[in-house]
Amino acid sequence: MNAVAGAIVNLNHPAHTVDWSFIHLSVANVVVIALMLVVFLLAILLPFPGAARRAAARRGQTLS
Amino acid sequence: MSALPTAPPPASPPGPAPSRSWTVKLRERAVRELPPERLLPDGQPTYVDSWIYVFGVAAIAALILIVASGCILALKGPAWWHDTGVGHFFNSIHLWSVELFFFVMVVHLWGKYWMAAWRGGRGRVWVTGAITFLVAVPAALSGYVSQQNFDAQWISTQAKDGLNAVGVGAFFNVTNFGQMYSWHILLFPIAVVLLVALHVLLVRRNGVVPPFDIQTRKAALAAAATGDGARASTEDPR
Numbered sequence: 001m002n003a004v005a006g007a008i009v010n011l012n013h014p015a016h017t018v019d020w021s022f023i024h025l026s027v028a029n030v031v032v033i034a035l036m037l038v039v040f041l042l043a044i045l046l047p048f049p050g051a052a053r054r055a056a057a058r059r060g061q062t063l064s
Numbered sequence: 065m066s067a068l069p070t071a072p073p074p075a076s077p078p079g080p081a082p083s084r085s086w087t088v089k090l091r092e093r094a095v096r097e098l099p100p101e102r103l104l105p106d107g108q109p110t111y112v113d114s115w116i117y118v119f120g121v122a123a124i125a126a127l128i129l130i131v132a133s134g135c136i137l138a139l140k141g142p143a144w145w146h147d148t149g150v151g152h153f154f155n156s157i158h159l160w161s162v163e164l165f166f167f168v169m170v171v172h173l174w175g176k177y178w179m180a181a182w183r184g185g186r187g188r189v190w191v192t193g194a195i196t197f198l199v200a201v202p203a204a205l206s207g208y209v210s211q212q213n214f215d216a217q218w219i220s221t222q223a224k225d226g227l228n229a230v231g232v233g234a235f236f237n238v239t240n241f242g243q244m245y246s247w248h249i250l251l252f253p254i255a256v257v258l259l260v261a262l263h264v265l266l267v268r269r270n271g272v273v274p275p276f277d278i279q280t281r282k283a284a285l286a287a288a289a290t291g292d293g294a295r296a297s298t299e300d301p302r
Contacts (some may be wrong), residue, residue, distance in 0.1 A: 035167075036174075040174050048114055054110075055113070058110065
């Protein structure tokens, strides 16, 4: 199992880092921060399942 | 015909005097602040139909996983979580539920920050959430230094200098396993769970914060652009 994981991602080295002035981040942390931003944007942009149907039902109740 | 003398109505039996004990006061206040239909509602406002409102409850789900897997790890001990397959599994569940907890908590925080979730008298909701985040950070750190392996030694010897520099190293000693383990499995979890419970109760009392009313804001900006800016306010009234 370890061999399979090692074949996919080689972890046998010191961590890669991103350095910008005093900012010093591991690449793994940068990836997590980028993922959080992507999830945040998707949460704003993607429609919630059933929201349109429930809104239409509410409008129908209001009109009737 | 002379009027017959009428007997006075019988006095109603005196009931027990209303109790003013602290339990009665507490109960009356709890029901007043959080009536059952508000504490456990069967519906949510229309605006909650959005993915951005999911991350708070996702953080609670991750916290339940953290506490449950942590209870099992605490019962079985370091030899089990390091040296057995099932122990490794629960160790990983505990680690990754913490990662998930922080991930969704940060997205929840961003969402609430950009919708100014302290509006409408929700200041205490915002503050309890912020304090929960701040307490969760040392809760996780005390876990990393309680692993009983070289990773824990490395993290604790790196962290001690920072903690000594800010003056808390005397009573929060990250190289002291017994102290860190006590913080990690008792004091910090109690604090985080109580803060989250208070946060949720305050959300139930004040209601979920609505999004900004874009129509009101657009009308105010349009009025400002046409010269009626002195009268128009871009402040959201809520």
